[in-house]
Amino acid sequence: QTGSANTNPSDSADDEYITSVSIGTPAQVLPLDFDTGSSDLWVFSSETPKSSASGHVTYSPSKSSTAKKLSGSTWSIEYGDKSSSSGDVYTDVVTIGGFSVKTQAVESATKVSTQFVQDTVISGLVGLGFDIGNQVSPRPQKTWFSNAASSLAEPLFTADLRHQETGSYNFGFIDTSLAKGTIGYTPADGSEGYWGFTATGYSVGGAQLNRNSITGIADTGTTLLLLPDNIVDAYYNNVESAEYDDSQEGVVFDCSEDLPSFSFGVGGQTITISGDLLNLTPIEEGSSTCFGGLQSSADIGINIFGDVALKAALVVFDLGNERLGWAQK
């Protein structure tokens, strides 16, 4: 068995990607953000304060004949950007791309932080990280993919995120036609709950790849490519108008500048992110100053290959073989 779901950028900056998910009987369809950087499926619900839920599609367990309260279970998550949510837990049928998991833990939000309240295009997250990262207590729950894996043709899924166009999440199969290059595989480290891996080097503007190990995570839930300062500086030294903007908390530059590409090595392949994918968006509507897709990971303590990097590749999240595959698109 397999599943295939389309995913769409939420806005003109590709800030996040929205995928429709069916929950319950009859189906309640919610726009959710698939997140390989976390391991909880949580949703805005009938239990979310009305003031917080306004503008969001919500899940009502009381309207689903297959919903069951997981009594005594609660959850609470805080993300690195200080956003957070918490609540209680139901199990229900969750269908993604035509594949149904009958008894999926659906974490219902009774509290959500302002970032999520204001982000009305999404009604929650589908964690696609490793089960060890799940935040339900007293008994951690499995992710949708972990529950699905044993019934899928192959225990893997692929992410094909695209700039300002429809992409896909495929479960149980690899559509190699989505990529130009060969898929290079590298071991994945799931011990922290993330899809961790090590890139073998980087280059700016198509130059020869140097040999620098870069350990990081493949994270569909983070917009940016966040790398060490030495790499960020090496890149922006090629961008004449680049400067650090305190109010934006990142490097900005003239929108008119032609940005160099950025490449990294992984699994014996070279993934090249074109310059225009590294110009994320004007800092404000109509501004001629643009915000960079590559930013520093220095005060984060972890390198994150977020959507800006993933957009350049077809990425295979291979749970069965504990490995990540990358192919140039």
Ligand SMILES: O=C(CNCCc1c[nH]c2ccccc12)Nc1scc(-c2ccccc2)c1C(=O)NCc1ccccc1
């Ligand atoms: O949490 C995830 C993936 N789920 C994000 C869900 C989400 C969190 N707000 C959201 C808002 C909308 C949609 C989804 C999300 N990835 C990781 S691993 C380490 C960090 C981290 C640790 C310390 C400091 C910083 C990051 C993060 C992180 O916070 N990324 C988001 C971010 C990273 C940088 C800047 C902003 C956000």
